[in-house]
Amino acid sequence: MTDNRGQGSREVDITPQQQIEEEEVPPVAAWRRRLRNHTVVRRITIGVIALLLLPYALIILYLPPFVHPVSTLMLSELALLRGYDRRWVSLDEISPNIVRSVMMSEDGQFCFHNGVDWNQMRGVMEDALDGGATRGASTIPMQTVKNLFLWNGRSFIRKGLEMPLALAADFVWSKRRIMEIYLNVAEWGPGIYGIEAAAQHHFKVSASKLSSRQAALLAVSLPNPFTRIASKPTRNMLRLAAIVENRARRSGGYIKCVYP
Numbered sequence: 001m002t003d004n005r006g007q008g009s010r011e012v013d014i015t016p017q018q019q020i021e022e023e024e025v026p027p028v029a030a031w032r033r034r035l036r037n038h039t040v041v042r043r044i045t046i047g048v049i050a051l052l053l054l055p056y057a058l059i060i061l062y063l064p065p066f067v068h069p070v071s072t073l074m075l076s077e078l079a080l081l082r083g084y085d086r087r088w089v090s091l092d093e094i095s096p097n098i099v100r101s102v103m104m105s106e107d108g109q110f111c112f113h114n115g116v117d118w119n120q121m122r123g124v125m126e127d128a129l130d131g132g133a134t135r136g137a138s139t140i141p142m143q144t145v146k147n148l149f150l151w152n153g154r155s156f157i158r159k160g161l162e163m164p165l166a167l168a169a170d171f172v173w174s175k176r177r178i179m180e181i182y183l184n185v186a187e188w189g190p191g192i193y194g195i196e197a198a199a200q201h202h203f204k205v206s207a208s209k210l211s212s213r214q215a216a217l218l219a220v221s222l223p224n225p226f227t228r229i230a231s232k233p234t235r236n237m238l239r240l241a242a243i244v245e246n247r248a249r250r251s252g253g254y255i256k257c258v259y260p
Contacts, residue, residue: 055149055165059172062148062181065090071147071185074193085201086193091180094195094207096259097215099179100248103255105219107140108247110179111257115141115170116163141166144182175257183207188218188225202231212248216241 062069068088077084091099103110109117120137138146145165150158169178188198195207195218203214210218214230220240221228228237 052161055145056168058149059145059165059169063172063177065177065180069148069181069185071187071193072149072151073147073187074185077191082191084191084193085197086184087196087200088184088194089196089207091176091183091258094180094183095210095215097212097248098183098195098199098207098210098218099258100251100255101212101215101219101244102183102222103140103179103258104247104251105216105244106143106222107138108254110140111175111254113139113170115139115166115168138162139166140182141170141178144178144185145169147185147187148181179258186222188221188230190226192225198230202229212245213241216245216248219244 058069061067070086074084074086107117109120117137117139120139142162146152146158146162149165150162173181184194184196186195186198187193188195189201192198192201195210198218199205199207199210199214202218203210205214217230217233217237220237221230228234230237233241
C-alpha cells in the first residue's frame with residue numbers, strides 16, 4: 001500500500017480557535033495608524049478646550065487697572081498691516097456725559113443685571129420662537145467680551161460663547177472696570193478705537209471735554225460707526241441723540257454703580 005501523505009501540497013491544520021485568535025491580532029501598521037489618529041484627535045480636543053478656556057484666564061489677567069486690553073478687531077488690524085488709533089484713558093479721565101449716554105443708549109439696566117439682561121433675553125427668545133423680528137439684547141458686558149474675545153456678526157454659536165463670558169466678566173470685574181474697558185475698545189470708525197481717539201477724531205476734543213450732545217451722538221453711532229458718523233449726523237441720528245441726551249440727563253439712579 002502506497003502512503004500518499006506528504007506528497008503534493010502540504011496543508012497546515014489550524015484549529016478554529018487558533019484561526020480566530022490570529023485574525024483578531026491587528027497588523028502592527030494598522031495599530032500604529034490607529035494610535036496616531038487617536039493622538040491627533042486628543043491633541044485637537046485639548047487645543048479646542050484650551051482655546052475656549054483662554055478668555056476666562058484673560059478676564060482674570062485684565063483685572064488690574066494698569067492692564068490695557070486690545071480687541072480682536074485691533075489684532076486683525078495689526079495682522080492686516082493697517083494699524084489703528086487707540087489711546088487708553090482711565091474712567092476718571094472720561095467725561096461722565098459719554099458714560100451716561102452710552103449706558104442709556106446701549107444698556108439702561110447695566111447697574112442692575114449680572115452681565116446678562118435675562119428679561120430682555122427672554123423677550124428675544126420669545127420673538128424668535130414666534131417667528132417675529134428679533135431685537136438686540138446685548139448688554140455692555142456682553143459687548144465688551146465680544147469685542148475682546150469673539151467676532152462680529154450674529155450667530156447662535158457666538159451668542160452661546162458670549163453669555164457665559166459676560167457672566168464671568170461681571171463677576172470678576174467691577175462695573176467701573178467693565179465700563180472703562182468697553183469705552184477703550186469700542187469701535188467708532190475705520191481704525192478708530194476707544195473714546196479718546198473717537199473724541200479727537202470726530203470733535204477735536206479730549207474724552208474728558210465731551211459735551212452732552214457730542215456724547216449722545218457718539219453713543220447713537222455705536223451700533224454701526226461706519227454708516228452713523230458722529231461728526232456728520234443725519235436727521236435720524238440727531239433725533240436719536242436728542243432722546244439719549246434727555247435720558248442721560250435724567251439717569252441719576254441708573255448709574256450709581258459707576259458714579260455712587
